[in-house]
Amino acid sequence: MILNMEHICKSYYRGKNEVPVLHDVSLRVEEGDYLAIMGPSGSGKTTLMNLIGCLDKPSSGSYHLAGEDVSVKKDNALAELRNKYIGFVFQSFYLLPKMSALENVALPLMYAGVPKKERVDRAREALCSVGLEDRMKFLPNQLSGGQCQRIAIARAMAGRPTLLLADEPTGALDTASGEQIMELFSKINAGGGTIVMITHEPSIAAHAKTICHIRDGRLSAPEEVRL
Amino acid sequence: MFENIQQALQGIWNHKLRSFLTMLGIIIGIAAIITIVSTIKGTNDQIKQNLIGSGNNVVVVSLHQGDYPVELSDGNLPQGVSVIAPETRQRLEEMEGVERVSLYRQRQWGASVLYQGSEFSGKTLGVDQNYFQVYGYKLCYGRLFREEDLLEHRKLAILDTQAVSAVFSRDYPVGKTLEIRGEPYTVIGVVEQSGSFRPVIETLSDYEMYAESSSGTVFLTAQGWEIAFGFDEPQNVAVKAASTDTMTTVGKAAADLLSATQISDPSGSYAYRSEDLLEQAEQLQAMSRSTNRLLVWIAGISLLVGGIGVMNIMLVSVSERTHEIGLRKALGAKRRKILGQFLTEAAALTSLGGLLGILGGIGLAELLSRAMNTPTAISVPAIVVAAAFSILIGLIFGLLPATKAAKMNPIDALRRE
Numbered sequence: 284m285i286l287n288m289e290h291i292c293k294s295y296y297r298g299k300n301e302v303p304v305l306h307d308v309s310l311r312v313e314e315g316d317y318l319a320i321m322g323p324s325g326s327g328k329t330t331l332m333n334l335i336g337c338l339d340k341p342s343s344g345s346y347h348l349a350g351e352d353v354s355v356k357k358d359n360a361l362a363e364l365r366n367k368y369i370g371f372v373f374q375s376f377y378l379l380p381k382m383s384a385l386e387n388v389a390l391p392l393m394y395a396g397v398p399k400k401e402r403v404d405r406a407r408e409a410l411c412s413v414g415l416e417d418r419m420k421f422l423p424n425q426l427s428g429g430q431c432q433r434i435a436i437a438r439a440m441a442g443r444p445t446l447l448l449a450d451e452p453t454g455a456l457d458t459a460s461g462e463q464i465m466e467l468f469s470k471i472n473a474g475g476g477t478i479v480m481i482t483h484e485p486s487i488a489a490h491a492k493t494i495c496h497i498r499d500g501r502l503s504a505p506e507e508v509r510l
Numbered sequence: 511m512f513e514n515i516q517q518a519l520q521g522i523w524n525h526k527l528r529s530f531l532t533m534l535g536i537i538i539g540i541a542a543i544i545t546i547v548s549t550i551k552g553t554n555d556q557i558k559q560n561l562i563g564s565g566n567n568v569v570v571v572s573l574h575q576g577d578y579p580v581e582l583s584d585g586n587l588p589q590g591v592s593v594i595a596p597e598t599r600q601r602l603e604e605m606e607g608v609e610r611v612s613l614y615r616q617r618q619w620g621a622s623v624l625y626q627g628s629e630f631s632g633k634t635l636g637v638d639q640n641y642f643q644v645y646g647y648k649l650c651y652g653r654l655f656r657e658e659d660l661l662e663h664r665k666l667a668i669l670d671t672q673a674v675s676a677v678f679s680r681d682y683p684v685g686k687t688l689e690i691r692g693e694p695y696t697v698i699g700v701v702e703q704s705g706s707f708r709p710v711i712e713t714l715s716d717y718e719m720y721a722e723s724s725s726g727t728v729f730l731t732a733q734g735w736e737i738a739f740g741f742d743e744p745q746n747v748a749v750k751a752a753s754t755d756t757m758t759t760v761g762k763a764a765a766d767l768l769s770a771t772q773i774s775d776p777s778g779s780y781a782y783r784s785e786d787l788l789e790q791a792e793q794l795q796a797m798s799r800s801t802n803r804l805l806v807w808i809a810g811i812s813l814l815v816g817g818i819g820v821m822n823i824m825l826v827s828v829s830e831r832t833h834e835i836g837l838r839k840a841l842g843a844k845r846r847k848i849l850g851q852f853l854t855e856a857a858a859l860t861s862l863g864g865l866l867g868i869l870g871g872i873g874l875a876e877l878l879s880r881a882m883n884t885p886t887a888i889s890v891p892a893i894v895v896a897a898a899f900s901i902l903i904g905l906i907f908g909l910l911p912a913t914k915a916a917k918m919n920p921i922d923a924l925r926r927e
Contacts, residue, residue, distance in 0.1 A: 333921050336840070338840060338920050338921050338924075339921055358845065359844045359845055359846075362839060362842050362843060362844045362845075363842065363844070365840060365841070365842045366841065366842020367842070371840055371841070373924075377833075377837045377840075377924070379834055379837070381520070381521075381524060390838070390841055391841040391842055393513070394838075394841060394842040394843045394844070394847060395842065399513075438841075442842075
């Protein structure tokens with residue numbers, strides 16, 4: 284099992300008031316899963332995504348990622364977990380604008396301590412796998428949204444993560460580019476990659492193998508997607 | 511590390527104007543310090559060179575009346591001061607730190623030295639055999655004084671090259687006869703002060719000092735002197751110290767000894783005093799040092815202000831790049847990496863400023879020395895210290911912004927667009 288969340292609660296403090304966001308969430312992800320988490324805005328799906336991505340820690344409950352207990356880790360240890368196990372794909376790509384496609388993809392490898400030559404090789408390989416081998420030296424603002432998101436996917440995959448975590452990956456793209464991204468995800472999943480995707484669009488969620496709904500901080504049981 | 515530096519320089523290049531303005535405080539501060547230090551060093555080197563001469567270590571111990579050296583002239587012998595006896599001379603030579611001693615008598619002017627009816631205007635000295643060695647003269651033509659010259663009271667003269675050109679404009683001097691107070695003196699040699707001492711002439715007072723000695727010197731033997739000027743004039747003493755460091759103490763000790771042995775009335779106005787060149791040099795240096803210390807402080811304040819400017823712009827840079835920091839942390843950058851990135855950037859900014867400041871300072875010092883005719887000497891240690899200091903400023907004033915960046919929470923940082 285890659286991911287095991289049990290009875291997770293998360294609340295924030297606004298001044299002295301406790302604002303609960305997630306109530307008793309339990310979630311399991313096995314290797315090779317392709318899970319979509321669907322919910323409207325304000326449902327707590329971003330909070331859940333932050334927890335899964337080790338960007339935040341739960342208020343209570345337990346969370347194991349690849350066998351490691353996330354809830355007891357400190358800042359630096361969380362950074363290490365993210366670097367090692369999670370590949371992030373964000374809605375608005377989050378590429379560094381002054382860096383070329385290749386440098387962007389190689390960035391997480393730098394933090395993993397991969398030597399420079401190997402870093403470049405692996406980044407090049409990852410860019411090839413998303414079909415951007417002829418755009419390596421381009422800056423993000425010279426590329427289309429779809430291409431930028433593919434760079435972001437290459438960046439996520441270059442570190443060979445245990446889990447690809449995508450937050451509204453098609454939210455900023457037109458339908459055609461969105462479809463391309465979804466094809467890429469399916470290919471990654473078919474190759475054995477594990478994906479958790481957060482979205483509010485049913486047509487996008489339909490690409491996953493299983494769907495969970497989140498509403499008012501409560502997560503429903505996963506449903507199989509029928510093709 | 512190398513990549514951090516590369517990235518930092520890239521960042522500086524991306525914000526050329528902003529980076530330059532930020533560096534300006536550092537540039538001005540470092541340039542000012544380099545200029546000031548170069549000027550101090552140049553002036554000090556010159557003072558030392560002019561006053562001490564390099565490698566001579568000679569202290570003149572001369573008879574003073576009150577604060578002024580006694581200028582001997584005819585029929586005006588100082589009362590109660592005796593001629594230095596051979597025993598006293600021996601005691602001087604045996605003092606610790608003394609390498610060699612020479613006794614001499616001198617007329618600055620009015621010695622009435624004539625050659626073919628025209629009068630020589632330089633100084634005239636009656637010297638012992640040590641004099642040329644003490645002052646580092648070397649023989650150009652002819653010969654120096656010998657033992658038998660002294661024993662036989664021969665009337666001989668040696669000239670230095672300035673005196674030769676003043677007196678014998680075209681004639682070969684050796685073998686010619688000078689008339690000194692009606693007595694004939696044969697020129698037997700020409701000497702020249704060796705290359706170690708060349709005065710630097712940059713100001714009017716340098717020139718006067720030089721001009722005083724530039725008309726040259728005629729040397730007689732002590733015995734030859736006595737024939738022309740009389741035998742009872744007290745001598746001056748040139749003491750060559752073993753090292754530059756001991757010049758001052760050796761000179762004082764010699765002056766004390768002579769004052770005790772030569773002067774019969776110690777409460778009178780006569781005393782032997784050492785003309786301490788090192789002390790004079792140090793006084794002059796101290797004067798320029800204290801004014802320059804003030805300037806260095808002002809330059810230091812400029813560096814402080816520059817450092818605060820760097821801190822300010824780094825804080826701006828950190829908040830501008832909150833998003834980038836959030837992303838880097840999400841991708842697995844630990845605190846240390848972020849800290850390192852921003853510290854490197856600050857240090858790159860200030861060390862680049864330092865480098866420009868050093869170049870600017872050297873240029874300014876050079877310009878100043880041309881425009882105002884003051885000497886400068888670029889000090890290598892000052893450059894090394896300035897470079898190290900500018901890096902240090904970056905690290906110190908970059909620490910707060912870099913810590914702020916390193917401590918950012920990735921979620922908050924990412925959320926802020």
